[in-house]
Amino acid sequence: MFLSNNVNMNNYHGRKWFLLLIFAVYRKLDPVDGLKCYCDTTGPSCQNETCETDGFCFASTTLKAGVKKFEYRCWHQESIFPPGDRPIWCREGEHAGIFCCATDLCNRAFVPESTPTAAAWQVVPWIIGLMVLGVCGAISFWWAKRSRKLTKRGSGHLFVVDDSLCETRHPILGTATIRDMIELTTSGSGSGLPLLVQRSIARQIQLADIIGKGRFGEVWRGRWRGENVAVKIFSSREECSWFREAEIYQTVMLRHENILGFIAADNKDNGTWTQLWLITDYHENGSLFDFLTARTIDSNTLVKMALSVATGLSHLHMDIVGTKGKPAIAHRDLKTKNILVKTNLTCVIGDLGLAVRHNVGSDSVDVPSTNRVGTKRYMAPEVLDETMDTRQFDPYKRSDVYSFGLVVWEMARRCGAMPDEYQPPYYDCVPPDPALEDMRRVVCVERRRPSVPNRWHSDPILSSISKVMKECWYQNPAARLTALRIKKTLANIGSGDYIKM
Template structure:
């Protein structure tokens, strides 16, 4: 069961089921005898009719004066076949009509009294033939439902004043969708960061679902900042704060659900993992919108940043170390009651890494991630047809020799991809930086096929070229050594993420690392 679908029951459904049960009670009570009503129709010569539905009366207003003479009042029976909806027919809602459900309750005297009070009719009268033992179970059920309905109405009233949203060009959902949406009491005027710190209590497992939905339905989209095979990424606004809204197409529902699930893994929250805020969906019967709300980073992806800018040695080390730190946290399992399983990314690349304002990086896009189940020593693989990016695939993935039943091979594959990202960053560093190019740009086409990558990486065993100028720069020289130890052909010979993190932290002097 999706935990993000139908998080709370709509107030309308509470009312509907309450009225249905109420109607069923009185249908049961009236089952002993048929309902007898007054009738002034030509088809009722005895002025009496019998029905399984309602006694009905209708009056007219002439010149602002209501008439109650015999001729101006229509009295008859209303069958359940003609009553819609059966539990409370639309006809009964008119101020000029009257419906009731006990014998001869639509007599002229009763109609006069009831209509003069603007038809403020009381609840349906119980039949005198009913016995206490027949009614008691239904009354108890009604009492329980009344409490539930009252609670729902209270939540709905609270939420009306809280679902206004901020300014922007396009609301996440239509205004009427948010009116009945309950809101978690912790929200108040707190910022997203305040709420995360208040609710996670260090567990890092994400905000409560009700808070997620409340936030999601107040977000207004501003402009589009990216597109991919999954859908689009928008910059949104929530209470003046920028957020990133990843909108999945309905075909990518498995990826959306998986990514939201991984982001909410206990103890996953980390300064070098993209901050998850909320996930929500909207289905109006014709299309489905799937939303994943995360922290917004104005520098964009590492790919975007390196394409437009060059960096110095300090920034190189800072970026590389922050990515390695995030990857080490992903790969690490934390033992305990609120422990975290080890996670492998499976699609690590510069486009899935975001640059923060202080030029450290965070790892995002966890839709393909796998988790290690320590108890059964098995791998939790997502049920999606997506595969990683071919250009960044490790040799054992390309030639399909990787043992997918074990977890360690997935981590080693991530390390290979990290080595390629390190190469991308290093090319843009130095006094004479190279123009940005993706890995293997000189060996395969812009959109390489699996066969192209398999030929270059597995058969020819080629790796990205290391420029000669790197050897004269102490930092670049040390970084090049790390990347070479990341992309060994033999997976077992590659460094671990934790070892990479420690090595990068030791490169250069302390001045090189100011995180």
């Protein structure tokens, strides 16, 4: 009896453990009754985006007409075939777009690999990379373009280099003066200091005091190793004028005793904005306008000054042919404020920002891209009435000659025993700041020219000078003298040969 009871008890425990094992396997493989799942349908079975099931939580994605559709719902045990088994499409690895799980709300986080979100995350790094490359490329292109514009490399243009290069490659900076450096390194054929040295010197200049202002900016007297230099500081809006003037000054064979001596050009950052510097020789007498306003001159000084301006203009207009030849250049803004007086009372022509060059090969004119125009008071008739052929170079030279005639008239008024008060050309015909219409009316319509005082006729030199200036401001440009002819005529007047004739 006792044995029988033990056997029964062992069978009971064996069956119990067997049922527990089956229940554990069933819990592992099959769903749990009352499982909560995320759903995206409407109806009594889906309340507050939640449903309950005795099967599985289900999620899937399908593609219809190119649009992906997602489904989230409960999969009940009654829909599973075969019953009690896991659906074949829920088995791992069978279907990438179907997901089954058996924990509460486990299907909410399902995002199939083929959905647009996953694709987007795969593409985003590439998009970001391409955007970064594009931005870097655009910045590099802009910087390269700006660098070429401001510091063109090549003959006759500016170089931007590391300062250490200047120290090692140009030891002449030791104790040499500016003039020594120019003569030693350029043999007088070029203009300005060696291109690799310019920036080094510009950084060593101390500005002393301001000596002039204009529409481009300011002019300062600077000091470099005990020498005075003139520093023309352009405003950032006049970048094109600064670059153009520096470019013209560095024209091969331009250096001349009657052309303002160019030293260097540089762009300097003062901490707030970029300053554009043009460094030239300094002349303590200032401009011819300042000189004539404050002082009078005698007949010999008149001839010397006029001849020096004519000589400088003739050199500008001259086309020097050769391997390192100089193109012909027209000034386009010749006036007393753009002419400087040296200590020996000869003159130099400066301010070449509006100058144009003649391209002999193509017979074309290299015109600056700046919006500046010449001074209205000194404009020739053909410029005022816009009849000048701007495609040809000779009309520009003839326009310079007209302006030169007005400059000589200003000088002649301050000459003699009883000089006249300084006045600008057409002071008695137009307002102090004349408009184009005022000048057009006086010069083109009425064809008036500055008056010649009677006292000039009794002075042989002033009389001869007046004949020259009248031949400079003819209404017909072709009838005007050339700069070379003016130079020779003034040289004859100075020697007395012209007066004797």
